[in-house]
Amino acid sequence: MSEREAARLRLRRGPGLGMIALRCAPHVPGLGEALGGALGGMRGAALPERGRIVSANGGAVAWMSPDEWLLLCPRERTAGLLERLSRELAGEHHLLADVSDARAVFTLSGPGWREALARLGPADVSPAGFGAGMFRRSRLGQVAAAFWISGPDELRLFCRSSVAGYMEALLEGAARGEGPGIFDAPGA
Amino acid sequence: MLILECPFCGIMADETELAPGGEAHVRRVGPEGSDEAFEAYLFMRRNPCGVHFELWRHAHGCGRWFIAARNTLTLEVYGTYPAQTDRPPAAIVRAIRRRVPGWEWQP
Amino acid sequence: MSLRLSSGGRLIERDRPLDFTFNGRRLRGLAGDSLASALLANGQMLVGRSFKYHRPRGVVASGVEEPNALVGLGRGGRFEPNRRATTVELFDGLEAVSQNHWPGLGFDLGALNDLAARFLPAGFYYKTFMAPRGAWEKLFEPLIRRAAGLGRAPEEPDPDGYEHFHVHVDVLVIGGGISGLQAALTAGRTGARVMLVEQGPHWGGRAPVEGVRLDGRPAAEWVDAALGELERMGNVHLRRRAMAVGVYDHGYALLHERVAAHTPGDGRPRHRLWKVRARRIITATGALERPLAFVGNDVPGVMLASAVRDYVVNWAVAPGRRTVVVTNNDDAYRSALVLREAGLEVPAIVDARPQADGPLVQRAREMGIRVVSGSAIAGVKGRRRVRGVRLCAHEGEGAVLEEIACDAVAMSGGWSPVVHLWSHCGGKLLWEEGQAHFRPDPQRPPTGADGAPLVFAAGNANGRMETAAALADGQVAAEAALKALGTGRERGGARAPLPAVAPEEVAPMLPVWLMPRKAGAKARMKMWLDFQNDVKVSDVELAAREGYESVEHTKRYTTLGMATDQGKLSNINGLAVLSEALGQPVPQTGTTTFRPPWAPVSFGAIAGEARGDLFQPVRETPIHRWHETHGAHWEPVGQWRRPYAYPRDGESLHDAVIREVRNARQAVGLLDASTLGKILVRGPDAGRFLDMIYTNMMSTLKPGRCRYGLICNENGFLIDDGVVVRLDKETFLCHTTTGGAERIHEHMERWLQTEWWDWRVFTADLTEQYAQIAVVGPKARALLERLGGMDVSRESLPFMEWRAGELAGFAVRVFRISFSGELSYEIAVPAGQGLALWERLVEEGAAFGIMPYGTEALHVMRAEKGFIMIGDETDGTVIPQDLGLGWAISKKKADYLGKRAHQRPHMTDPNRWKLVGLETLDGSVLPDGAYAAAEGVNENGQRKVQGRVTSSYFSPTLGRGIALGLVEHGPERMGEVLAFPATGGRIIRARIVSPVFYDKDGEKQNV
Incomplete structure (x- = not known):
């Protein structure tokens, strides 16, 4: 990768994140509090609206589908959170599963991430179509992926761990060369 | 390339993010069904030139099944709605009737 | 002889010469040249051969519509066949070769077809190669195949990169001429997301060539100003060299951009395929000039009149020193004027109209050009090059009135809007009598998802043929598109004034489909409609006579419009000729269907x-x-890669499999079973749900236990199998086949979401969360005990049960299930620890002679045990009852998926083929898929069959070939010998035996 390319986009495998899949009805009493508490100190606000992700205290909750959430946390907190949620949701119909090992995480840093995604999938990743706080599940290349903005000029995405090698090569390819510059325009 | 709005996550999903599921609102016929009813359930599908209801799954998204009410001739989409129903919602029926006067839902 | 003029040429840079080769000959062009203009500048008029008759062919057009000047470009991995020389930008070192001739362009043996032309009429192949049957395979097909196809495929890997790019816009404007620019300006000024694309390297379309003045300034200045404004907008994206390939449902459009085709090897992608989702699309795709059908209109040197002036104005290239113009309209007079202004001779303008006296005609006369009205071309002199034309009266049969020496002919039959992209997604057309062309019908546009118009045609593409109208139409189309968007933006900014354009007065054209009008049959055999595919007026008329009334049928019968140019020049003329032959008006004949791509797209771009x-x-x-x-x-x-076997140094694959099977049977083997599907099913209704999904009763399974289960679809056919584990009262873990993981998870979710949505069940696909390792063989227990941790004894962990615990410090679930018939433990750990556990097992297992085994050993061992494999024993038509699995179908359940189907008469037919084992008499291995022959023949005269082999292996355990198969009444025919015809007339005999070849009582797995 040339220096110029690296300035536009750097690709990093990781960080390894703890991930917990939670399925339960959204109207279960105390769900938001349970999730907020799990993240640490949040009250009620940890139930993201559809298509969004809320972050706090090094963790996050992403909306996966109307009855599914994904908790993201530092790896070492996974077991504790699972236990805690399982306790708090006892008596409610739900499913909790540690899926940390089933997913591979990548971080794209630099202003070129929008173009890299636009090369690989159909989602509208223009500033108008995709902004901070959104959590998008879509297709990159030939596999499913989910991504969100994790910081200034930084995107985080994950895919299934079995296709991590494919995803890495795919992203490396998309990070190479100069794109058409379609998101560089002043008002774009 | 169809572009359908997933009623669950609100995303305008490209056809490549979706998986097709065939005709919607087909009623299951179980062990008590007659030969004729069961044969119709297994094999008989509508193929209309006009208003049609199709099952789609937001495969590269929330994974949810939804139903698209659309026109196979003009490609117009009257609306999409969750698959957890055995008939199109009233709002969809109204939307279709606005465009196809006199149209009737036939189970 | 074509030549470069000493002055002019708005696109070329005379101080930047470029060297290139054509058929190995070194030639020189200029920066800004197209390959076609550079070839013409070098006097290279002959550029190729036609497809069928191998007739000499020259450049006829100047753009994407070019049917003749197809070349192979580049060399090695960068070789690209069938490139239009007219759309290739010249670069230094370009290498081009002509196509469709052997041995040479000048002398071509295939041209013998031309001498035999009258024996090769339309439908010749269909008629000739009907009989005898045998001759087709041996004689005709190889001959035709050798002759077929244009160009040759590159043989080396392509060194260049290709990429896709997805973009979402409000308005996509296709075409960078003045209409498209005006549309983009109008839309862009409202702040809408706009993309404007132009297939060529230059903006402005034809206006700069035509000498149009906008607001009193040359068109090029207005174009530059418009581009400047668009570039500053920020919400508008501009792309040159980006050709719109097709318009599809709901505003999806494909663009093929040649990023680095003219700068090969510069590191940029060669091509980029844009996948655009546009809420509205404006097609400002211009118009194409139609050729005229006269005798010899395919001789090199006969060109479209507009192409002639393109070459003169853009590249200072003249197709000849003396050019005769032949036309049915005023527009071609512009070519005559351009030629004269460049100092070239125009001996005559042959105008088919009885009277010619519009302003353009007047100007031509004023310049001293002879105008011969009411006349036509009776024939072109010359074969590889125009030497002259013979004139006749248009309203006659072709009696020659005079001959004029010339070396080029500029022809114009009028203009047709480019309606392809409008039509791709359902837009309908209107026949415009006055212009004799089809144009978009604004009442019947392609519609979008909202039912409102999706595509808006603008300018020439909309039949607005005059500059002022075309420009205004760009604005109208953009406003209509914005209005359809429903954003209210169309009411936004004030309408910017359009530039002033001097009015043009144009006299009506005269529809001319062949000239002279009453030409005889012989003449019609020399009037070309489709230059690339050699379709002539006579061919279309023959098709009509033979009953081909539908234009779609005529197209396929004559191959009109089926060449790589897809009839861009020939379609309208062809269907007009067909209409005349059928005695009906053109709109009644209609057009063939316009389908993507508008022009060919590279495979590389599609692959991305x-x-x-x-x-x-x-x-x-x-x-x-x-x-x-x-x-x-x-x-x-x-999509998984699984180890088939682990061959050691010098060991054959076959020997490796034998070693792996023996070791697992005698000591201990290790299998990576991580690919097996693992679906968590949880909820108060989970048992009830699995009772519907599986044919077995799963709700009665006790926590701690495992049960083998079968999944059928509603047709009753077996679609998957696997072991179901009950984790706790509300939670089950369903193992599926490797290929079934996603499929079965989707199957479960579909039923939950669309049928039983009130059942309280959640599922999750945990396939990749766990690594699963099978430890298999008589020494498996000893190995696990050596690892230390949980109790794995027979008493604590019996066959078909599972326990959670710890092994060698790993938190594991251990399932005592067996797909090999041996003592077997499947151990699941979080995937991240899978490798560490595996390595630990290998290390500790060394003392027990542990070896990993692959999928083939797995297959052999399961076949030795008569265990079925989904995809081998099943093929989508097999039910569990066929496989002796009736024991896994609950008789107590009122319902399960497939139950009703299992009651259908065909499913209960006693003659269904059933699973048996097969042992060859000579110990050899039966071919997989071989059929067992029966007596007699069926109604098609084929030998009857009574069974087939579904799996076949060499069994190291038994030292012989074993097979599983489905055989009619098989289980009742134990001991009977069947004959399996194999290749080479061989017959292999095999005895029907029990499908369980090894350890029939299952003692070994249950220790």
Whole structure:
């Protein structure tokens, strides 16, 4: 990768994140509090609206589908959170599963991430179509992926761990060369 | 390339993010069904030139099944709605009737 | 002789010469040249041969519509066949070769077809190669195949990159002429997301060539100003060299951009395929000039009149020194004027109209050009080059009135809007009598998802043929598109004034479909409609006579419009000729269907990044690297790569499999079973749900226990199998086949979401969360005990039960299930620890002679035990009852998916083929898929069959070939010998036996 390319986009495998899949009805009493508490100190606000992700205290909750959430946390907190949620949701119909090992995480840093995604999938990743706080599940290349903005000029995405090698090569390819510059325009 | 709005996550999903599921609102016929009813359930599908209801799954998204009410001739989409129903919602029926006067839902 | 003029040429840079070769000959062009203009500048008029008759062919057009000047471009991996010389930008070192001739362009043996032309009429192949049947395969097909196809495929890997790019816009404007620019300006000023694309390297379309003045300034200045404004907008994206390939449902459009085709090897992608989702689309795609059908209109040197002036104005290239113009309209007079202004001779303008006296005609006369009205061309002199034309009266049969010496002919039959993109997605057309062309019908546009118009045609593409109207139409189309968007933006800014354009007065054209009008049959055999495919007026008329009334049928019968140019020049003329032959008006005949692509797209662009290692995803288990470093021979299983076997140095694959099977049967083997599907099913209704999904009763399974289950679809056919584990009262873990994981998870979710949505069940696909390792063989228990941890004794962990615990410090679930018939433990750990556990097992297992085994040993061992494999014993038509699995179908359940189907008469037919074992009499291995012959023949005269082989292996345990198969009444015919015809007339005899070849009582797995 040339220096110029690296300035536009750097690709990093990781960080390894703890991930917990939670399925339960959204109207279960105390769900938001349970999730907020799990993240640490949040009250009620940890139930993201559809298509969004809320972050706090090094963790996050992403909306996966109307009855599914994904908790993201530092790896070492996974077991504790699972236990805690399982306790708090006892008596409610739900499913909790540690899926940390089933997913591979990548971080794209630099202003070129929008173009890299636009090369690989159909989602509208223009500033108008995709902004901070959104959590998008879509297709990159030939596999499913989910991504969100994790910081200034930084995107985080994950895919299934079995296709991590494919995803890495795919992203490396998309990070190479100069794109058409379609998101560089002043008002774009 | 169809572009359908997933009623669950609100995303305008490209056809490549979706998986097709065939005709919607087909009623299951179980062990008590007659030969004729069961044969119709297994094999008989509508193929209309006009208003049609199709099952789609937001495969590269929330994974949810939804139903698209659309026109196979003009490609117009009257609306999409969750698959957890055995008939199109009233709002969809109204939307279709606005465009196809006199149209009737036939189970 | 075509030549470069000493002055002019708005696109060329005379101080930047470029060297290139054509058929190995070194030639020189200028920066800004197209390959076609550079060839013409070098006097190279002959550029190729036609497809059928191998007639000499010259450049006829100046753009994408060019049917003749197809070349092979580049060399080695960068070779690209069938490139239009007219759309190739010249670069230094370009190499081009002509096509469709042997041995040479000048002398071509295939041209003998031309001498035989009258024996090769339309439909010749269909008629001639009907009989006898045998001759087709041996004689005709090889001959035709050798002659077929244009160009040749490159043989080396393509060194260049290709990419896709997805973009979402409000308005996509296709065409960078003045109408498209005006549309983009109008839309862009409202702040809408706009993309404007132009297929060529230059903006402005034809206006700069035509000398149009906008607001009193040359068109090029207005174009530059418009571009400047668009570039400053920020919400508008501009792309040159980006050709719109097609318009599809709901505003999806494909663009093919030649990024680095003219700068090969500069590191940029060669092509980029844009996948645009546009809420509205404006097609400002211009118009194409139609040729005229006269005798010899295919001789090199006969060109479209507009192309002639393009070459003069853009590239200072003249197709000849003396050019006769032949026309049915005023527009071609512009070519005569341009030629004269460049100092070239125009001996005559042959105008088919009885009277010619519009302003343009007047100007031509004023310049001293002779105008011969009411006349036509009776024939072109010359074969590889125009030498002259013979004139006749248009309203006659072709009696020659005079001959005029010339070396080029500029022809114009009028203009047709480019309606392709409008039509791709359902837009309908209107016949415009006055212009004799089809144009978009604004009342019947392509519609979008909202039912409102999706595509808006503008300018020439909309039949607005005059500059002022075309420009205004760009604005109208953009406003209509914005209005349809429903954003209210169309009311936004004030309407900017359009530039003033001097009015043009144009006299009516005269529809001319062949000239002279009453030409005889012989003449019609020399009037070309489709230059590339050699379709003549006579061919279309023959099709009509033979009953081909539908234009779609005529197209396929004559091959009119089926060449790589897809009839851009020939379609309207062809269907007009067909209409006349059928005695009906043109709109009644209609057009053939316009389908994407508008022009050919490279395979590289379509593939994008999906080539080489990225051709498709390869799925890897957590233990993949270990397999790789230990010599695994891979087997693709779906997108997974699984070790087939681990051959050692000098060991054959077959021997490796034998060794792996024996070791697992006698000591202990290790299998990476991580690819097996693992679906968590949880909820108060989970048992009830699984009772519907599986044919067995799953709700009665006790926590701690495992049960083998079968899944059928509603047709009753077996679609998957696997072991179901009850984790606790509300939670089940369903194992599926490797290929079934996603499929079965989707199957479960579909039923939950669309049928039983009130049942309280959640599922999750945990396939990749766990690595699963099978420890298999008589020494398996000893090995696990050596690892230390949980109790794995027979008493604490009996067959078909599971326990959670710890082994060698790993938190594990251990399932006592067996797919080999041996003592077997399947151990699940979080995927991240899979490799560590595997390595630990290998290390500790050394003392027990542990060896990993692959999928082939797995297959052999399961076949020795008569265990079925989904995809081998099943093929989508097999029910569990066929496989002796009736014991796994609950008789107590009122319902399960497939139950009703299992009651259908065909499913209960006693003659269904059933599973048996097969043992060859000579011990050999039966061919997989071989059929057992029966007596007699069926109604098609084929030998009747009574069974087939579904799996076949060499069994190291038994030392002979064994097979599983489905045989009619098989289980009732134990001991009977069947004959399996094999290749080479061989017959293999095999005895029907029990499908369980080894350890029939299952004692070994239950120790």
